[in-house]
Amino acid sequence: MSSPAGVERDFDLARLTTVRTGGEADFYARPSSNKAVVELLAWASSENLAVGVIGSGSNLLIADKGFRGLVIKLDGHLTEVHFEDDGVLSGGGARLPRLAAKTAEHALSGLEFGVNIPGTVGGAIRMNANAYGGELASVLEWAEVASPEGIERRVPEDFEFTYRHSNISGYQVVTRAQFRLTASTTEAVKAKLADLRDRRKAAQPAGIKTFGSTFKNPDDPRAAGRTAGQLLEAAGCKGLEQGGARFSPKHANFVENFKDATTSDIVALIAAGRERVEQQFGVRLETEVQVLGELDTALWESR
Numbered sequence: 001m002s003s004p005a006g007v008e009r010d011f012d013l014a015r016l017t018t019v020r021t022g023g024e025a026d027f028y029a030r031p032s033s034n035k036a037v038v039e040l041l042a043w044a045s046s047e048n049l050a051v052g053v054i055g056s057g058s059n060l061l062i063a064d065k066g067f068r069g070l071v072i073k074l075d076g077h078l079t080e081v082h083f084e085d086d087g088v089l090s091g092g093g094a095r096l097p098r099l100a101a102k103t104a105e106h107a108l109s110g111l112e113f114g115v116n117i118p119g120t121v122g123g124a125i126r127m128n129a130n131a132y133g134g135e136l137a138s139v140l141e142w143a144e145v146a147s148p149e150g151i152e153r154r155v156p157e158d159f160e161f162t163y164r165h166s167n168i169s170g171y172q173v174v175t176r177a178q179f180r181l182t183a184s185t186t187e188a189v190k191a192k193l194a195d196l197r198d199r200r201k202a203a204q205p206a207g208i209k210t211f212g213s214t215f216k217n218p219d220d221p222r223a224a225g226r227t228a229g230q231l232l233e234a235a236g237c238k239g240l241e242q243g244g245a246r247f248s249p250k251h252a253n254f255v256e257n258f259k260d261a262t263t264s265d266i267v268a269l270i271a272a273g274r275e276r277v278e279q280q281f282g283v284r285l286e287t288e289v290q291v292l293g294e295l296d297t298a299l300w301e302s303r
């Protein structure tokens with residue numbers, strides 16, 4: 001089967017991620033309709049090509065050797081948002097901070113927490129993103145998921161959401177989502193957005209190349225209620241360097257590409273952090289960041 005129109009070859013993926021590392025995808029496409037996404041998935045499936053989806057690449061690590069398959073990034077209609085009286089219909093490729101900011105104009109409350117999550121709606125559903133008590137699943141009414149067979153509309157229970165997890169897998173792309181919001185006032189929503197921005201500014205480094213939290217917060221009694229960042233800091237990881245990568249001097253759970261890092265640098269750093277925490281506290285940290293492509297080191301498999 002010949003490739004659908006618009007499929008590009010050997011596309012550099014590093015610039016599609018917030019940490020800016022990694023290699024090329026064999027195939028890359030930017031579909032702007034449900035139909036185009038289904039066509040791409042059907043083609044990839046018939047050619048036995050792996051499929052990866054990139055939203056804002058804000059929780060993503062691309063292998064230095066790249067990705068042997070098709071990478072899809074939503075475009076056009078699938079990045080638009082349409083407000084209604086009590087909610088919003090959003091493309092899976094719409095950016096969450098922009099969507100959250102727009103809810104103020106429409107005096108609708110419920111998505112403010114998204115102002116600090118630099119991802120897309122599709123990526124946030126896939127990752128069950130949350131922040132400061134706001135949670136995606138609590139305002140999601142339904143989402144459309146494309147697969148090689150067509151489009152399926154799912155309600156939140158169908159996604160089996162748990163901490164930073166949903167059941168969306170390989171050949172599935174979240175193309176649109178409907179959120180049900182609560183009537184408020186522009187002033188109240190704006191005030192909440194400003195408060196959340198301020199709290200984030202105080203807690204996290206800004207303007208760095210990072211994919212946010214590296215490890216999930218552990219659910220292990222030996223952690224004694226400490227977050228992954230607190231354990232890393234106590235284990236002396238703040239500022240720890242490997243090649244061009246380091247654990248941020250401001251927030252130990254953030255890996256920073258501070259000097260032309262490669263993905264291999266980052267993987268080695270992550271392994272070193274995990275090792276230190278395990279030796280000191282007996283807690284084995286699990287990574288939150290997602291991976292596209294095969295990492296060329298056994299270090300990653302040790303997670």
Ligand SMILES: Cc1cc2nc3c(=O)[nH]c(=O)nc-3n(C[C@H](O)[C@H](O)[C@H](O)COP(=O)(O)OP(=O)(O)OC[C@H]3O[C@@H](n4cnc5c(N)ncnc54)[C@H](O)[C@@H]3O)c2cc1C
Pocket residue numbers: 018052053054055056057058059060074092093116117118119120121122123124125126127128129130131168172173174175210211212213290291
């Ligand atoms: C500075 C910073 C702060 C952050 N703060 C938070 C926070 O407070 N809370 C939080 O939860 N996260 C946070 N994150 C992590 C990240 O922003 C979220 O996980 C976000 O939901 C990822 O969305 P994305 O579009 O960037 O996904 P990507 O990073 O592009 O992809 C992540 C995963 O989702 C999949 N995916 C992306 N789009 C789709 C789609 N349309 N359909 C199916 N699968 C898809 C990808 O294939 C990949 O497996 C932060 C990241 C950074 C850099």
